[in-house]
Amino acid sequence: MSEKNQTILICQGTGCVSSNSPKIRKTLENDIAEAGLGNDVDVKLTGCHGFCQQGPLVIIEPEGTFYRHVKVEDSKEIVESHLQNNKPVERLFYHDPKTGSPVQRYQDIDFYNKQQQRLLRNCGHLNPEKIEDYTKVGGYEALKRVLFDMTPDGVIEELKTSGLRGRGGGGFPAGRKWEAGLQAKEKEKYVVCNADEGDPGAFMDRSMLEADPHSVLEGMIIAGHTIGAQKGYIYVRAEYPLAVKRLQVAIQQATDMGFLGENIMDSGFSFQILIFQGAGAFVCGESTALTLSMEGRRGMPKASPRPRTTEEGLFDKPTLLNNVKTFAYVPEIINRGGAWFADIGTEKSKGTAVFALTGMVENCGLIEVPMGITLREIIFDIGGGILGNKKFKAVQTGGPSGGCLPESFLDTPVDYDSLISAGSMMGSGGMVVMDESTCMVDIARYFLDFTQKESCGQCTLCKLGTKQMLTLLEEITEGKGQPGDIDLLLEIGEAVNAGSLCGLGKSAANPVLTTIKYFREEYEAHINEEYCPALACKALISYRIDGEKCKGCTICAKNCPVDAITGEKKEVHMLDQSKCIRCGVCMEKCPKKFRAVECVPGRLNEGGK
Amino acid sequence: MEERLENILAHYEGKDFELIPVLQEVQHEFGYLPEFEMSEVAKFVGLPKSRIYGVATFFEQFKFTPQGKNLITICRGTACHVRGAQKITEEIERKLGIKAGETTEDLEYTIETAACIGCCGLAPTIVVNETTHGNLTPAKTVKILSEREKGEATK
Numbered sequence: 001m002s003e004k005n006q007t008i009l010i011c012q013g014t015g016c017v018s019s020n021s022p023k024i025r026k027t028l029e030n031d032i033a034e035a036g037l038g039n040d041v042d043v044k045l046t047g048c049h050g051f052c053q054q055g056p057l058v059i060i061e062p063e064g065t066f067y068r069h070v071k072v073e074d075s076k077e078i079v080e081s082h083l084q085n086n087k088p089v090e091r092l093f094y095h096d097p098k099t100g101s102p103v104q105r106y107q108d109i110d111f112y113n114k115q116q117q118r119l120l121r122n123c124g125h126l127n128p129e130k131i132e133d134y135t136k137v138g139g140y141e142a143l144k145r146v147l148f149d150m151t152p153d154g155v156i157e158e159l160k161t162s163g164l165r166g167r168g169g170g171g172f173p174a175g176r177k178w179e180a181g182l183q184a185k186e187k188e189k190y191v192v193c194n195a196d197e198g199d200p201g202a203f204m205d206r207s208m209l210e211a212d213p214h215s216v217l218e219g220m221i222i223a224g225h226t227i228g229a230q231k232g233y234i235y236v237r238a239e240y241p242l243a244v245k246r247l248q249v250a251i252q253q254a255t256d257m258g259f260l261g262e263n264i265m266d267s268g269f270s271f272q273i274l275i276f277q278g279a280g281a282f283v284c285g286e287s288t289a290l291t292l293s294m295e296g297r298r299g300m301p302k303a304s305p306r307p308r309t310t311e312e313g314l315f316d317k318p319t320l321l322n323n324v325k326t327f328a329y330v331p332e333i334i335n336r337g338g339a340w341f342a343d344i345g346t347e348k349s350k351g352t353a354v355f356a357l358t359g360m361v362e363n364c365g366l367i368e369v370p371m372g373i374t375l376r377e378i379i380f381d382i383g384g385g386i387l388g389n390k391k392f393k394a395v396q397t398g399g400p401s402g403g404c405l406p407e408s409f410l411d412t413p414v415d416y417d418s419l420i421s422a423g424s425m426m427g428s429g430g431m432v433v434m435d436e437s438t439c440m441v442d443i444a445r446y447f448l449d450f451t452q453k454e455s456c457g458q459c460t461l462c463k464l465g466t467k468q469m470l471t472l473l474e475e476i477t478e479g480k481g482q483p484g485d486i487d488l489l490l491e492i493g494e495a496v497n498a499g500s501l502c503g504l505g506k507s508a509a510n511p512v513l514t515t516i517k518y519f520r521e522e523y524e525a526h527i528n529e530e531y532c533p534a535l536a537c538k539a540l541i542s543y544r545i546d547g548e549k550c551k552g553c554t555i556c557a558k559n560c561p562v563d564a565i566t567g568e569k570k571e572v573h574m575l576d577q578s579k580c581i582r583c584g585v586c587m588e589k590c591p592k593k594f595r596a597v598e599c600v601p602g603r604l605n606e607g608g609k
Numbered sequence: 610m611e612e613r614l615e616n617i618l619a620h621y622e623g624k625d626f627e628l629i630p631v632l633q634e635v636q637h638e639f640g641y642l643p644e645f646e647m648s649e650v651a652k653f654v655g656l657p658k659s660r661i662y663g664v665a666t667f668f669e670q671f672k673f674t675p676q677g678k679n680l681i682t683i684c685r686g687t688a689c690h691v692r693g694a695q696k697i698t699e700e701i702e703r704k705l706g707i708k709a710g711e712t713t714e715d716l717e718y719t720i721e722t723a724a725c726i727g728c729c730g731l732a733p734t735i736v737v738n739e740t741t742h743g744n745l746t747p748a749k750t751v752k753i754l755s756e757r758e759k760g761e762a763t764k
Contacts, residue, residue, distance in 0.1 A: 014726075014727055014728055014741075015727075015728045015730050015731055015743075017741075018728055018731065018734075018740070018741030018742075018743060019731070019741075019743065051730075052728070052729070052730025052731065053730040053731065055730070055731075197725075197727075198724055198725075199725065200685065200686035200687045200690075200724045200725040201686045201687030201688045201689075201725060201729055202686075202725065202727075202729075203725070203727035203728070203729055206727045207727075238633065238670055239723060239724075239726065239727075240727065276629075276630070277629075277630070277633060279629055279632075279633065279668035279669070279670040279671065280668050280669030280670040280724075281667060281668050281669060282724065293629065293668075294626065294629075295625070295626045296625045296626040296627065296628030296629055296654070296664065297664060298663055298664055298667040299667060299668075315626070356729055358687070358688035358729035358730065358732060359687070359688050359691050359692070359729075359732075360691060360692070364688070364729060364730040364732075365730050396687060399687070430687065432687045432688055432691060434691055438691050443690075443691070446687070446690050447687075450685075450724070456667075559748060559751075561700070561703065561704075561751065581699075581703075583696055583699060583700060583747050584696060584747060585700075585747045585748050585751070588746050588747060588748050589748055
């Protein structure tokens with residue numbers, strides 16, 4: 001394939017696909033062919049480029065012009081103005097939320113230029129469905145070195161030098177785990193890649209598999225050769241159809257090229273990778289539950305003390321289980337050496353961390369930062385601050401096992417140990433930002449609702465304790481909390497964490513414990529004053545129409561789903577509180593120039609006074 | 610045995626560890642896990658029926674009643690939650706007259722929730738069949754559903 005002058009990259013991660021990027025790609029291809037530019041411009045699909053919120057994304061290389069929120073109709077203008085006349089289409093540029101000025105190149109956008117992309121280096125740049133794209137940037141070179149120039153001990157030594165820790169959240173040193181896998185005496189061994197990304201609010205593993213599946217495969221093959229396994233499995237959620245499809249394509253292509261299968265590159269080493277689709281159970285992210293479900297059983301974690309998975313895992317054979325990102329780091333560590341990886345990060349947490357930055361921030365998306373960066377830098381520099389200039393309230397990491405940290409922790413360095421001592425955890429990489437409109441009691445209720453449903457049921461304290469806590473939290477958010485509820489929550493919470501077997505149960509109470517620790521006054525306001533400071537708990541708020549501001553445009557009345565609003569045209573409207581279901585549609589629909597509907601604390605009496 | 614089931618089982622050896630992939634294929638073919646097929650699968654993998662149900666009921670993915678023609682999946686991930694997924698859920702439930710996890714009597718719609726569909730950048734989101742809708746508000750949700758209904762009516 002000859003090199004063309006320009007390449008148009010069209011993001012086809014799940015986010016951009018959902019906002020029509022496949023059609024944009026087809027239209028661009030047609031328009032480029034029609035303009036006679038087919039020989040000069042290459043149109044390429046890529047995996048997730050990271051800045052999901054601005055999607056669909058179209059990027060033009062070599063310079064890196066970044067077009068966001070692109071529509072099918074924009075194709076003609078991009079072709080005519082940018083490609084034919086060298087005039088970039090300014091209206092599709094990103095605008096800096098702080099200065100309001102347009103930025104042309106993605107490298108100049110704060111969201112990107114404050115990142116350090118080592119794991120995501122290929123994401124958004126390569127076509128994940130073409131193995132040639134991967135081999136062209138040095139893909140499968142690391143495998144070659146491992147097969148022909150390195151010993152298994154040499155690979156493990158390199159991993160130890162790198163300081164790489166498991167990226168699934170546990171943070172166990174990868175080198176030591178691989179060493180245990182190598183030392184296991186059995187003939188039959190397995191390598192399993194954990195892509196059961198169940199944390200609500202996290203999509204790092206999905207993006208990685210969709211954008212750069214070969215890095216993961218290469219890491220797994222290296223692992224297989226190092227510990228002496230012949231078979232590998234990728235345990236991926238069935239809810240990720242695009243990731244499954246790209247993996248299938250990648251496995252086929254790697255097999256065709258001789259990087260997988262029998263006698264890889266004539267080395268005598270054979271390795272096969274199969275896909276197992278997880279059937280949807282959060283607890284199956286836990287190692288023993290995961291392997292049990294692969295054996296066709298209920299995914300209930302085994303009791304401790306128990307042998308490590310590297311001694312007794314899948315089908316009771318030694319199994320090396322690592323997260324998607326852990327495997328994906330390996331090829332670059334082999335290529336550049338462990339010392340290269342360890343040159344950034346903190347003393348005990350080396351390298352970079354990948355987060356799905358979401359919630360109430362200006363810039364949502366997939367990011368990669370050096371370990372040790374502060375939460376403030378992530379949220380306010382890369383994330384561009386809080387959406388709509390509201391006030392920061394908390395940041396949640398670690399999913400249902402993690403915690404909510406308040407403003408006073410913004411300067412905490414992000415690494416495994418600092419986050420744990422703050423009461424949260426690194427987790428697999430979900431980072432959800434909350435502002436003043438988020439109720440912390442409701443967030444605790446939300447996470448407990450999740451863990452309570454996902455509890456496998458074998459530990460009484462986890463199954464019933466979380467249920468009791470959920471009931472208490474529901475009552476508090478409904479204004480029916482009792483004095484003493486907070487202490488009761490703390491007592492049950494500590495018992496649940498102490499009396500459960502697996503990671504899910506041991507951390508189930510964390511969202512409640514941290515929100516009480518840092519936001520106790522919100523709990524007290526709900527219980528003592530039946531007041532929700534965030535105006536989020538439905539039972540504790542009302543909507544009302546301001547008679548001074550209402551101009552009688554009838555829009556709210558027309559949109560009210562329960563006909564609670566009455567009023568003639570050009571007359572002040574009335575909201576019947578007895579009918580109102582507090583869905584907020586009236587406030588959303590009231591024209592911005594009037595802003596006549598407001599949300600107020602407490603329950604108003606009928607008549608809307 | 611029914612041909613449709615036979616075709617599925619033909620790809621497997623009848624080992625117990627094949628249970629979950631087999632169930633996934635049966636559900637894909639039939640839309641849910643019908644009782645008769647479950648008994649056949651139990652015989653096939655050589656396990657008691659109770660064990661098959663024990664495994665199937667453990668996982669969110671498996672359904673035991675027929676599902677609606679249209680599937681609405683509401684994301685209840687954390688990002689969606691803080692951006693108002695609860696209100697979106699209530700609107701959809703009210704509009705269709707069923708709760709999440711239920712199917713309308715005419716088998717037109719099933720509402721399901723997902724722990725996270727991984728489009729957090731577009732929160733809050735729902736998936737209607739294959740199409741993802743992002744950045745939703747209660748009013749936008751009502752519009753999507755009404756437009757679907759109109760589309761169905763003019764078909």
